[in-house]
Amino acid sequence: MVASKEVKLRKDKSVFDLVSEHNHEKVVFCHDKDTGLKAIICIHNTVLGPALGGTRMWSYTSEAEALEDVLRLSRGMTYKAAISGLNLGGGKAVIIGDAKKDKNEALLRKFGRFIKNLNGCYITAEDVGMTTKDMEYIRMETEHVSGLPESMGGSGDPSPVSAYGTYMGMKAAAKKAFGSDSLEGRKVSVQGAGHVGAYLIELLKKENAEIYVTDIYEDRLREVSKKFGAKVVGMEEIYDLDVDIYSPCGLGGTINDNTIDRLRCKVIAGCANNQLRDEQVHGSALMTKGIVYAPDFLINAGGLINVYSELIGYNRDNAYAQTERIYGYTLDIFDLAEKEGMHTQQAAMKMAEKRIESIGRVRSTF
Ligand code: NAD
Numbered sequence: 001m002v003a004s005k006e007v008k009l010r011k012d013k014s015v016f017d018l019v020s021e022h023n024h025e026k027v028v029f030c031h032d033k034d035t036g037l038k039a040i041i042c043i044h045n046t047v048l049g050p051a052l053g054g055t056r057m058w059s060y061t062s063e064a065e066a067l068e069d070v071l072r073l074s075r076g077m078t079y080k081a082a083i084s085g086l087n088l089g090g091g092k093a094v095i096i097g098d099a100k101k102d103k104n105e106a107l108l109r110k111f112g113r114f115i116k117n118l119n120g121c122y123i124t125a126e127d128v129g130m131t132t133k134d135m136e137y138i139r140m141e142t143e144h145v146s147g148l149p150e151s152m153g154g155s156g157d158p159s160p161v162s163a164y165g166t167y168m169g170m171k172a173a174a175k176k177a178f179g180s181d182s183l184e185g186r187k188v189s190v191q192g193a194g195h196v197g198a199y200l201i202e203l204l205k206k207e208n209a210e211i212y213v214t215d216i217y218e219d220r221l222r223e224v225s226k227k228f229g230a231k232v233v234g235m236e237e238i239y240d241l242d243v244d245i246y247s248p249c250g251l252g253g254t255i256n257d258n259t260i261d262r263l264r265c266k267v268i269a270g271c272a273n274n275q276l277r278d279e280q281v282h283g284s285a286l287m288t289k290g291i292v293y294a295p296d297f298l299i300n301a302g303g304l305i306n307v308y309s310e311l312i313g314y315n316r317d318n319a320y321a322q323t324e325r326i327y328g329y330t331l332d333i334f335d336l337a338e339k340e341g342m343h344t345q346q347a348a349m350k351m352a353e354k355r356i357e358s359i360g361r362v363r364s365t366f
Pocket residue numbers: 126127128129158159160162191192193194195196197214215216217220235249250251252271272273300301303304
């Protein structure tokens with residue numbers, strides 16, 4: 001989620017100013033009066049392949065906030081696909097609305113029609129507020145959807161694979177910070193007990209970590225805390241906890257000017273997209289503070305790897321094996337950052353950009 005302050009600051013910018021800032025290729029505004037659909041599909045970069053990225057449904061406080069979110073998220077997908085070695089570009093979509101109240105078959109199928117009209121330039125999947133069942137409705141209108149239920153020959157919910165990759169990245173970050181990748185006895189705070197958060201907590205529990213958890217939804221929080229013996233903490237309290245590892249698993253932008261000074265952890269490793277409100281400012285602030293930051297787009301790529309493998313012929317074992325490599329890639333990024341005196345987000349972006357540039361050149365001739 002983007003802070004309202006940031007959105008206000010950007011009100012003076014036109015849509016094209018925002019789109020050109022990070023060189024996005026295409027933004028599609030989808031509207032349908034009958035179903036009440038208001039959605040934005042955003043394609044950031046298609047040098048490596050079609051833009052694949054999930055659809056998020058969220059009660060944004062303004063359209064500007066939704067646009068800002070989808071621009072940031074789609075750009076993140078470009079980096080995620082590139083660093084994971086996938087032949088995919090970056091895209092994302094947001095539907096403005098309350099996923100618990102406003103979602104229905106007609107709205108999702110209408111949204112599917114808009115995706116169909118993009119002729120495969122954009123492929124959707126699940127994100128916050130969406131389920132495999134929703135993908136089924138979208139599939140009724142377009143083939144450009146991944147993350148379908150297993151009963152339909154799809155790869156099912158990507159969340160367990162996302163959680164596994166995040167866990168691998170967390171272990172690599174622990175190795176860097178503490179000299180051992182064991183999480184036994186480590187205090188880990190998880191912000192967001194949603195799909196990925198809960199699977200991550202399950203993995204942490206198996207390794208006997210001491211888990212703290214918070215969420216906006218009380219019921220979900222109670223359920224997850226009871227199931228895995230995680231201690232419930234407040235939504236604000238999580239930033240002040242004396243923990244080893246802070247794991248943002250809700251929405252983005254939680255690492256910012258208001259929170260960095262409060263953090264007492266040595267490692268940040270979570271699945272949320274766009275955790276740094278400002279990549280350069282806050283990436284650098286974490287480095288100065290001596291916090292090992294595992295770049296989000298690198299360690300949360302398991303879900304993308306999973307939905308990508310659905311497109312090329314799904315094999316669950318292969319998807320997990322590829323996701324496991326995130327451990328080594330994360331250590332490589334830490335090494336690169338140290339060698340080049342940059343923060344870890346910068347190093348990961350550099351690695352991804354290098355691949356986009358070199359493969360772009362490969363494809364420059366017929
Ligand atoms: P989800 O909707 O199932 O869960 C998110 C949870 O976070 C919700 O329960 C929500 O109430 C909670 N939350 C949001 N903001 C919060 C805050 N400030 N404090 C506490 N709780 C908060 O979503 P998900 O699929 O688990 O995804 C979580 C994050 O991981 C998102 O940023 C998503 O973009 C990212 N991600 C998900 C996948 C995937 O496979 N689902 C893959 C890569 C990245």
